[in-house]
Structure formats: structure tokens, C-alpha cells
Amino acid sequence: MSEPYLRPLPAKSPGTEPFWEAAAEHRLVIPKCNNCGDWNWIPYPGCRTCLSEDQVWTPASGYGTLMTWSIVSRGPPGFPSPYVTALVELDERPRSIVMLGNIVDTPHEDLKVGMRMQVVFEDIADEDISIWRFKAA
Amino acid sequence: MAFPSRKAAVVGVYLTEQGRGLPRTAWSLELEAIKGALDDAGLRPDQVDGLIPMAYVTPLNLHMAWTEQLGGKPITYLDVGSGAGAVAKAAAAIDAGLCKVCVIYFGNANNGNGPGAQKRHDKAPRVDDWDYMVHGAYMSVWYAMWTRAYMHQFNVRQEDLAEYSVIARYHATLNPASIMGKRGEITVDDVMNSRPIADPLHLLECPLDNDGGYAIVVAAEDIARDCKKKPIWVLGGAEATYTDSYRTITSPWISNEGAAVRRVGEMAFENSGITHDEIDVAGLYDCFPVTVARDLEELGFCKLGEGADYIKAGHLRLGGKMPSNTDGGLLSHSHNGNPSGMHTIEVVKQLRGECGERQVPDAKIGLTLAQGWAVHGLAGVAIMAAD
Numbered sequence: 001m002s003e004p005y006l007r008p009l010p011a012k013s014p015g016t017e018p019f020w021e022a023a024a025e026h027r028l029v030i031p032k033c034n035n036c037g038d039w040n041w042i043p044y045p046g047c048r049t050c051l052s053e054d055q056v057w058t059p060a061s062g063y064g065t066l067m068t069w070s071i072v073s074r075g076p077p078g079f080p081s082p083y084v085t086a087l088v089e090l091d092e093r094p095r096s097i098v099m100l101g102n103i104v105d106t107p108h109e110d111l112k113v114g115m116r117m118q119v120v121f122e123d124i125a126d127e128d129i130s131i132w133r134f135k136a137a
Numbered sequence: 138m139a140f141p142s143r144k145a146a147v148v149g150v151y152l153t154e155q156g157r158g159l160p161r162t163a164w165s166l167e168l169e170a171i172k173g174a175l176d177d178a179g180l181r182p183d184q185v186d187g188l189i190p191m192a193y194v195t196p197l198n199l200h201m202a203w204t205e206q207l208g209g210k211p212i213t214y215l216d217v218g219s220g221a222g223a224v225a226k227a228a229a230a231i232d233a234g235l236c237k238v239c240v241i242y243f244g245n246a247n248n249g250n251g252p253g254a255q256k257r258h259d260k261a262p263r264v265d266d267w268d269y270m271v272h273g274a275y276m277s278v279w280y281a282m283w284t285r286a287y288m289h290q291f292n293v294r295q296e297d298l299a300e301y302s303v304i305a306r307y308h309a310t311l312n313p314a315s316i317m318g319k320r321g322e323i324t325v326d327d328v329m330n331s332r333p334i335a336d337p338l339h340l341l342e343c344p345l346d347n348d349g350g351y352a353i354v355v356a357a358e359d360i361a362r363d364c365k366k367k368p369i370w371v372l373g374g375a376e377a378t379y380t381d382s383y384r385t386i387t388s389p390w391i392s393n394e395g396a397a398v399r400r401v402g403e404m405a406f407e408n409s410g411i412t413h414d415e416i417d418v419a420g421l422y423d424c425f426p427v428t429v430a431r432d433l434e435e436l437g438f439c440k441l442g443e444g445a446d447y448i449k450a451g452h453l454r455l456g457g458k459m460p461s462n463t464d465g466g467l468l469s470h471s472h473n474g475n476p477s478g479m480h481t482i483e484v485v486k487q488l489r490g491e492c493g494e495r496q497v498p499d500a501k502i503g504l505t506l507a508q509g510w511a512v513h514g515l516a517g518v519a520i521m522a523a524d
Contacts, residue, residue: 067388076270113285
């Protein structure tokens, strides 16, 4: 039997259902403003650029570049040791989207600032949620 | 309208014991700190009419509960914020007649920030959808990522940043109240060979995670002149934020335009009328070495990318151009959860001439930078002076 997943998981708060439904299908959707066309990450009720509430969950490329990362040896309870936490800047513009997440399936020695990364999803065993991760593209 | 320089002063400061696992409550530590700081000033609890708690979350009912605790006299100035920014805002509120005696305070017991303080669960806990802990990005991890980005962008050696840990420890050895001072001095090799925490950071590049309380009393000019200790005048300051808390960043992360720290630094130098060369002693928020490097750059003490060189040159060390964090700072004195007022307390003691072995000779003008809640995301500056 595999170890239970004991890291914190998103609560799926009201209004975020489309994000988690897409994640379950391993698709990345991000709010895009219908008024000004800008992307917004993390999701907020209003667009950061024009404050419109008319935002639509829109498929994003899921590709970007590695800004920075840390190989964490001393993690909170429930985390494997080590794990890698990173910031990835997606290709979408004009407003840049920097996502925080864990890197999987990529040798640590291959990590380089600016390398191409892609968003993948992990179905969490025995939980009703899939979480985005990054791996080398 | 100009900032009301010298219309209010820090008249009382107090630190409780700082340490791991204190058998106390946060409330008890705060109460001890408030009583201690008022006693340091020679003021009575019933003279307090302004409250700025430094709690993690500060709903108005927190101010109301403390109003009750302090005896139930109307409190007429209720604010939130970070240590140095709170000092500046208290001074402005006092000048506007909103209060005369404002207490800035914080206490923490058994509620650490680090991974060791997180609870073990039998089932995955549910948190806010975009919470950083989903990705294990506790504070050291965020600052590790910032350190790597900084070293890459400016071709900075980690050993040069680590010089800050060495300076902080040296200062702590001169501060009997510090947690790490009794362990003695360390070298850059000690830092680089200490246990890896979140690469590239090692244990000795990370802050302490302990309990403790503190309080700062700011009072109007007429009251300040009659207090027990010499008043430390507030010359200027400001507070700013530019981002949500540890959940997202804007790209580029480190830019010439700067953000919250750059803004408050510019405002504080302008509204105090003080220049960089006039600062005799400083308290620079120092949760990690890179934070200090970036503080120096954003406040204009050096150019972007030159913060590590400034540290390596020894300018922050006692005897240097601008001795900073002379208590040992957050790495070697105390990081008590929200230590944003700690730097101000040490600079006030320096300007009073109370620092004994670690006293900066003839310190007349000091600057403090509080930071926190996100990587350089919330910042406050106060510039203060002795008579």
C-alpha cells in the first residue's frame, strides 16, 4: 500500500470549480478578462488591469520558463525529502503569469534558470483533486 | 503637508524573554511587554489612547479586546501594520491629534512559522485553493528561491551573502539577551557547511523561530519631554505593500523600479529631510542574508546587485560605516513570529546609548526597515534621532 498523501490540499472554494474540473482532465485554465483581455493569476474576483469581474476560465498553453527553484531538504510534515518548489513564468502575455508549484520527473542536476517547463497534473490518490506540477518540457 | 518631524518620539521600549518553547501565552507576553514599555517611559496604562497590534491577523475586535484589557478607557487610534511603519503612522496620528500615547506590540508563543512548527495530520488538510503550503513553499523556501534568482541575475556568490550571517552572529555575542550569542562566533565556512534546509540556503542562513514579545510606545512631544528616558524623535517614515502574501509574484522579481521597500525608503528620506550619509546606525529586516542585500539596494545605500558587496565590505559590522542589526538580528538574536518591531527597539536603544559592549559611539540618527508577510511585500521605514 502506498503512503497516504498528507500535504495540504486546496479546499476547492466556491467559484473555482471550473479550474479543478479542468485540472481533473489535466488541462490548465486561467481567468482571462473579457473586457481587457489580460490574464490573472492567482485568480481574483476582479481583473488586476481593469477591475472587471467579467473573467472567463480560458485554456492556457501550460508552457513557460523556470524562474527559480529550491530543493527542499527540511519540509513540513507529510512532504517527501527532498522536494522541489519552483516559480515558472508561463508564456501567456501581456500580464505575466508566475505559477508556484512543485517540479516532478526532472533530474535536479538538469534544472537551469530559463529552461523550458510544462505544466502537468498529478491525480492525488484517495482524494478528489488533481494538482498542477512542473516538469522539463 | 510635510511629515511632522520631531512632533512625536519613541519614549518606551521593552523586550520580553525571547526563546523557544516559553511556558507562556501570547497574551501574557504582550501584556508584560506593554507594561514594561510603559514603565520604561514612565507612563501609566490609562494614558494609552492608540493601539497598533502586530498580530498575524488584526481584526478590530482585537483592538477592542486590548482596550478592555487596558482598563476600558476610550482608545482613539486603531491601526495595523509593521513595526517601523507603525512608528511613522503613530507619529502622524499623534500630530493630527488622534491620540497622544500609542502602543505598538506583539507576542507569540508556540506558533512558529517554520516546518518544525507545522502539525502532522492523519489526512491531508484542506487550505485556501492558492495557498503556498500546497507546494511546501513555507517562508525559507520562498527566500531560497529569491536567493537563487538574485545570485543568478547579478552573478553573486553565496559565500558573499553568507558574510551577513557571520556579522549577525558576531553582534549577538555582544548581546546577552540574544538566543544564539552564547554559541560564539561563526565563519562563512560554518555557514556553508551547516545543514541544508532549502537549497541554496543552509541552517545558518535561516532565521530563528522562537517565542517572545515586544512593545514600543510613541508619545506626543509634550509628554515625551517629561518621560523617564530621553525621547527618540520620529523624523520621518512610511509604510507600503504591493502584493498578496506569499501566493504570487510579479515578473521581473527584482527590477530597477523596485516595489514596496523602494517606495517607503524614498518617502522616508524625503519626509525626514535626512540623507543616507547621515544614518549612524540601522535596523534592516534580515530574515535571510539576501533580504539584507536587497534592503540595502532598495533603500538606496548601494546599486541593484551590489548589496552582497556592501555586506562583504563590512559596512554593517560594529565599527563599520553603518552598523546594523547590532542585537544579532533575526538570525542570531530572535525571530518571534512577527519581529517587525525588533529592529526599531534595538535602534532606539542605540540612540539612547544603552547598548553597552555593542554601543555604536555617538549614534545620533537611525533608520529601521520592517518587512514581512511576503518577499519584500510589506515594508515600513522609520527614521529617528536623539536630541
